Amino acid sequence: xxxxxxxxxxxxxxxxxxxxxxxxxxxxxxINERLAFLxxxxxLLEYYRKKIADFDEEHEDLVKxxxxxxxxxxxxxxxxxxxxxxxxxxxxxxxxxxxLQVYLFQEREHVLRLxxxxxxxxxxxxxxxxxxxxxTHVMEMTILEQVEALQAQIEEQTRLSxxxxxxxxxxxxxxxxxxxxxxxxxxxKIKTLxxxxxxxxxxxxxSTRDFLxxxxxxxxxxxxxxxxxxxxxxxIGKDSDQLISREAERxxxxxxxxxxxxxxxxxxxxxxxxxxILQEELMQEQQLxxxxxEQCITLESELARICEERDVGRELFKARSEKMGKxxxxxxxxxxxxxxxxxxxxEGFKNDIKQLRQKLKDVEKQLFK
Numbered sequence: 001x002x003x004x005x006x007x008x009x010x011x012x013x014x015x016x017x018x019x020x021x022x023x024x025x026x027x028x029x030x031i032n033e034r035l036a037f038l039x040x041x042x043x044l045l046e047y048y049r050k051k052i053a054d055f056d057e058e059h060e061d062l063v064k065x066x067x068x069x070x071x072x073x074x075x076x077x078x079x080x081x082x083x084x085x086x087x088x089x090x091x092x093x094x095x096x097x098x099x100l101q102v103y104l105f106q107e108r109e110h111v112l113r114l115x116x117x118x119x120x121x122x123x124x125x126x127x128x129x130x131x132x133x134x135x136t137h138v139m140e141m142t143i144l145e146q147v148e149a150l151q152a153q154i155e156e157q158t159r160l161s162x163x164x165x166x167x168x169x170x171x172x173x174x175x176x177x178x179x180x181x182x183x184x185x186x187x188x189k190i191k192t193l194x195x196x197x198x199x200x201x202x203x204x205x206x207s208t209r210d211f212l213x214x215x216x217x218x219x220x221x222x223x224x225x226x227x228x229x230x231x232x233x234x235x236i237g238k239d240s241d242q243l244i245s246r247e248a249e250r251x252x253x254x255x256x257x258x259x260x261x262x263x264x265x266x267x268x269x270x271x272x273x274x275x276x277i278l279q280e281e282l283m284q285e286q287q288l289x290x291x292x293x294e295q296c297i298t299l300e301s302e303l304a305r306i307c308e309e310r311d312v313g314r315e316l317f318k319a320r321s322e323k324m325g326k327x328x329x330x331x332x333x334x335x336x337x338x339x340x341x342x343x344x345x346x347e348g349f350k351n352d353i354k355q356l357r358q359k360l361k362d363v364e365k366q367l368f369k
Contacts (some may be wrong), residue, residue: 008345048226055219062212066205073201084187091183094357095176101364102169113158120151149240171263172363179356186349193342206330211324218317225310236299243292250285257282 257278 006213048222052219052223055215059212059216060220064207066212070201070205077194077198084190088187091353094360098172098176098360102172105165112236116154145333168363168366172360175356175359175363179352182352183349186345186352189345190342190349193338193345197335197338197342199336200331204328204331204335207324207328211321211328214317214320214324218313221313222310225306225313229306230300232303232306236296236303236308239292239296243289243296246285246292247289248284250289253278253285254282
């Protein structure tokens with residue numbers, strides 16, 4: 001027994017001296033490697049719990065704001081559609097008013113022509129009945145010739161006015177057709193841009209919702225990782241306490257065994273059977289100690305793997321967040337460009353309508369002159 005104890009002591013001293021020589025030759029680990037194997041404190045776990053709770057509140061707030069934004073642009077789209085409907089109704093009413101004015105002008109011309117025809121018939125009727133004075137027959141004939149000449153001039157002026165009116169009406173018809181075509185083209189363009197704007201807004205909404213969902217999933221996985229880490233730390237602490245207590249019991253039993261062996265050796269009494277039993281118990285305790293040591297090493301390796309997965313997940317989440325942020329920024333820029341383009345085209349459409357209305361007023365003024 002003393003020989004085995006001496007050989008074990010020499011082997012333990014040789015093993016203890018070997019790591020010292022290796023530690024002298026190998027460099028010390030870095031600070032990050034040291035921090036990676038440190039156990040997180042309860043304050044750090046509480047800090048992460050509070051941080052995850054804050055993240056959950058922020059996620060709920062962002063989801064509510066996103067829903068309010070969706071309701072706002074839906075209402076805006078509805079109002080824009082109603083404005084387009086009102087503009088079309090206004091254009092139709094303006095066209096009807098213009099047609100009514102043309103019809104009124106034609107009726108006035110017809111009434112004036114009837115008045116002129118009536119006056120001419122009255123003069124002929126008076127001349128035929130002989131109500132005119134015979135002495136002034138020559139003068140009346142002269143007056144009649146002048147009247148006929150004036151009537152011929154009036155008819156010529158009327159014919160020219162009619163031709164001018166027909167030309168103006170034809171010009172008006174052409175302008176109205178062009179305005180109608182331009183209006184339809186603008187309406188189609190506005191509808192296309194509005195559809196693109198709506199699709200862009202929906203894409204922005206879906207992208208933001210996916211981004212928030214991804215962020216929430218990462219936080220949920222981080223929360224689950226924290227719970228698992230806490231359980232592992234609790235288990236490691238419990239196993240470490242059990243290992244320490246078993247090591248203490250084993251050392252105590254070894255000391256008691258050595259004392260008993262020494263007492264038996266001094267007394268000269270053979271207790272080979274008891275020594276054998278104690279040796280078997282000692283071997284079992286050593287096996288249990290090695291088993292618990294391997295379990296601790298396995299748990300530490302599992303903890304290191306979880307830390308590494310946490311770091312990889314954090315980097316992946318960071319990369320996805322940056323990618324989603326860039327995508328969100330690009331969609332926002334496209335939406336702003338489409339909104340600006342739509343506003344400019346609507347402004348140009350309004351200016352065209354204003355110019356056409358001014359031209360229509362000028363034509364009406366020329367007609368009434």
